[in-house]
Amino acid sequence: MDVTELRAGGGQEYRWALPSVLLGDGLEGRPVRRSTRDWIVDVAMFLVACGITFLSLVEMKPQPEPLLAVEQVAGALACVAVWLRRRWPVALSLVTGLLSSYLELVGGASVVALFTVAVHRPFKISGPVTLLNLFTLAPYVMLRAGTDDERMSALALGVTFVLLAFAWGIVVRARRQLVWSLRQRADSAAEEAKRLERERIAREMHDVLAHRISMLSLHAGALEFRPDAPPDDIARAAGAIRTNAHLALQDLREVIGVLRHAGPDEGDPVPDRPQPTLADLPALVEECRQAGMDVHLHLRAGGAPESLGRNVYRIVQEALTNARKHADGAPVTVSVTGGPGEGLSAEVRNPLGVRHGARLPGAGAGLIGLTERAELAGGRLEHGPAPDGDFVVRARLPWPAQTSGEGDA
Template structure:
């Protein structure tokens, strides 16, 4: 499975460049500077126009304010023009711009909007400790500003209170935007980790299933080779055996060699994923289904077996073994997730059409507590059926139950 692209960055122009940089782990590791997106250009140009517009309004107010000399008004306009131009630097140096504009705002009306924009940018892009110091200094300088530049239309206390609340509101807005972006980054990181963990769990389940299949193949292959060796040894030590007995032994050797080659092809595909161990276990076949159902009934389950297979003795051992494992895992899942229900195991098939295995259970009565680690057995069954050349499907039924349905080739 390949890496899943970040779903939040599908429309890159819609998000701020700083947020995209945090959502892109490759860019963060490389330390690349984020490029402005289309949204960044629109926002920066809007901030620049806002600063210029408020500055022009302040120029008209300066002309009507008798407390401001003409020379100071000219200096005020020059400082305001420089502050508006510096707004374009707010993304690269948010802290430096906010610190530089803080003392200028005391002596310049036309740079007030640029100072608030710089303070907002600082709250968005930097931690709270920087915002607290710079924002606190800005609020503390508000009384000094209106003492140097008293408003002609507003009382001193009203003007100070309004400007202080405006500064606090801008800082709060910036901190809210920063918290929202951090939440998006956190959700994206959690989604990425969940996808990675799910992929690792699936890969681990497939690896364990392949190793288990490889162990079974090892046992079967050893059994076939031992059988072949026994019959070959009999021919070697009984060269005077009757022709019919010799022909029968040669046929057994040929069939055993053919089956061993088939098992060997399967085990080679399995061994690519992991090393099998040498633990020998008796291998079940389709004939062991009756024993499996009997054991389940003794354990307290209500199990019905429907066996409609033409010539069960002719079913290949590898196919019968796979069918047995599918039925076994289906009964195990029913016992864990639907205790007390009537489980039906249906096996049908014929040579040339394949073998169908169905394990069905109705919905359980009452609430069943979740079982940790569920789903890994079904992953192994799917892998097993695929290696056998068949297919397996599982899932809930429209009536609320659950079924495992498999088809295995029988040629």
């Protein structure tokens, strides 16, 4: 199995098997499926082994017929065995290295096998195999070389071939490790980007729908609690339900439209949907008042940057939604103060009340999302009961002195 097939498969199998495919670690004795590139490299290695064997045969001194026949047969078999170098690299290197301690025509296959071990096995394996190949030069020099000069020349040539094969293999292995590391980083970065995008989408969906659905529940609960209300009140509540349902569908359509705007192969970035700012807070509070909430807004901040105003808007929106869920009928006070250089503070305070209808379901994900939003903006968020018995959501976000915004509250 090659890298292309693994990448096409994707997932955990690709990430687990990629080091083994690139480096060959731990694949001793397993069947090998060669790619086109692998076939080209294997043919080149076979030709290298055959070339070295042929040169050794040309330079070989006259030998007795039986020894020459053994040399030729062993050299031919060793060259053929090079095709097994991917499946049994260590075994092939050990066998050819030991045979090369006396047989000269096995040297070409021994060099190729050593190079394969250096590429496909870690140093704790390739190092000892290289030392063994160096030690096998001593018997060859002592038994096959004639004069002292021939021994020195044969020893120097043998050491050069062994060290060059080992060094070349180490360089190739290091490059493959670098490629694998870069791919791992790229995959990790892609997974992290996907995770962050999923969290952003989930946060956006929650911010968009939780407020609208809570408004629907509030008006529907009023109709259920007061079925004998005047016709005008019933019509007003039904109109509010219809309006909020329409707005919820519109917001949902906008979010889905943003997700569908650009595919993965398109170059244009996916734009953000239109976002509220600090200037939209009065409209939010007025909407809550029309739904029957007793909300008081104290807004003493102007000119906030759009991103800062959007974060404060979402925090206040979620806090008001929680107040409708858990303290129906209790007065709510919203205070937003701050300025450039001193930061922007938002506080939503309401007495802990008792709901008259069924409690809306919730798992605390909204407050968790608000805490994450505040931390991502470089600020902090606190929530919980205060000593005076009120429930308080308090956030403080940084507002750099040199930053100016376009929205004006």
